[in-house]
Amino acid sequence: MTGGFEFIVALRFLREGRMQTALIIGGAAVGVGVIYFITAILTGVQGDLIRRVTGSQPHVVVKPLDEIAVPLIAPTDSAPRAASVQARPQRLTTIDGWPALLQRAEASPGVLAVAPVASGGALAVKGDSTRSVIITGTDLHRYLRVVRLDDKVVQGALRLEAGDALIGIDLAKDLGALPGDRFRVQSSDGRGEVFQIRALLDMGSRDLNRRTVYIALRPAQSLLNISGRITSIDVGARDFMQAAEVAARLRALTGLQAESWTQTNAQVFTALGNQTIMTRLIRLFVAIVVVLGIASVLVVSVVQKRKEIGILRAVGATSGQMQRVFLLQGAVVGFAGALTGTAFGLLLVAVFSGILRSASGTPLFVLEFDFNLMFVVLAVATVLGVVASVLPARNAARLDPAQAIRA
């Protein structure tokens, strides 16, 4: 067992250079702590964002195929277009024979729940106030399993019989209405109906809170003049990260359009991706700085210990043993840095979880003991310590003992 000798010498050398050792371990610890911290923030921010996005909308929406507006005459240079292609007037496209589709969609793998929805634009009127809104007519019982409206009730109680409505809190403010009050919903072709407000909802964004009106399916169908039909099937996936796959399956199954939340919120999704890349870059650079720090201290240490390396060589240590003495120092520093850095990172997370809060007021991240992550960090830091010591270790191995002893 010759490894024992190298390890003992490595530890002694580190102990001997007390200040230097403390400084590089401290440097590595700060690096590791920062990596923990930004990872926790990223996980927290992304988790919060995803929760908000996926919490207020269905994971997948199955819709009829768009009717595509086609230009009648292709524009040429000599005959400039008089007008650009006009989208067809907003006519609601609907799904026929939906009860069968609903059943098949519900049985599709990865699908947790489905709800029929008849949705379209309308006006909400109370007294002098008129607001343009989106009405969503659905079966509350089914819909609750797709979007957890029960989380979002600010005032009142969930109930959605024929004359009931659940509306966004900002819309309620705009209309000057409270649960129990009545207001009128009017469609573009003049149909109208009166609903009683049962609950106020906070949908997580001001825009949604201004425009959201939930009513039962049947009154929505009659307001939108699509009796018996629906405009979409809203789907909750078992795993929201699988939404795109579920959407693809439903597209194949129904022959209709199926959009996942990742498509609907493409910007959000891209932003998440960019954040992840940025965080990776930061981590990479922190790791590089730590490696360079360890390497520079060890390079200096080899110069300082010239004579001692020379003595060890003269009394029989091989150049390989001297190399390993310094590689081990790197490994020990990396490991010790990761250990203290983990403690430091957890401390940062603990302190800042009380300070940093998400938009909804809940803590952005919580203190978690992710033992897998800790093992990975310890292993990676140890390897990086070895990497950092490759150059100094080579210097130690190449040192000419005769020169070192003469000097």
Next chain:
Amino acid sequence: MTTTALVSLSALRKIYNAGQPNEQEVLHGIDLTLQPGEFTALIGPSGSGKSTLLNILGLLESASDGVYRLNGDDVTLLDDDARTRARHATLGFIFQFHHLLPAFSALENVMLPAMMGGEGAQADTRQRAEGLLDAVGLRDAYHKKPAALSGGMQQRVAIARALIRAPRLVLADEPTGNLDTRSSDGIFELLRRFNREQGTAFMVVTHDPRLAARCDRIIELVDGRIATDRANVPVT
């Protein structure tokens, strides 16, 4: 009766910075044989090449030309690892400036050469180290760091370290060069004792004619050549 010579050098040359403007030939064809158990003094003016010769004998440097046989084996052209192995197996070093490792206790310094060979775990290594420290009069200093020891005591630790693996030849470069007369005498006495009791050969570089006079053989180096090489009846 012929026994294998412990060391034999023939036409050994050492040229520093060969091919460069500052090229310097330090040893010009040295022929030398050392027998097992011989106690030799190496004397000569400063710059005559004594340390260079000692380092070549100690396999810390290699010769530019000529042949070096150690224990009958040609070690002239060995690579670094093989030279290290040969050094570890048959040679011990004592330097002028003691050269102990400051982070290790006296006992650990003595044990180091044994530990790097993988013998550290064996209990008898520790016993041997303690025995050697006792023999050099440092029974009470096992666990002291070098900084807590006087120069003479440090050199005694270095002697114990040189002897831990029972080498056949100990190379000492001005081992008393840094010590007062009294300590020098004590150190020299120790070396002679180990030579007598264990049959270890010594080659000791010294500037002190008094000490040279206590050796069995005196080799004088002048300008990289052996000027005189004579047997000596040690005075006591």
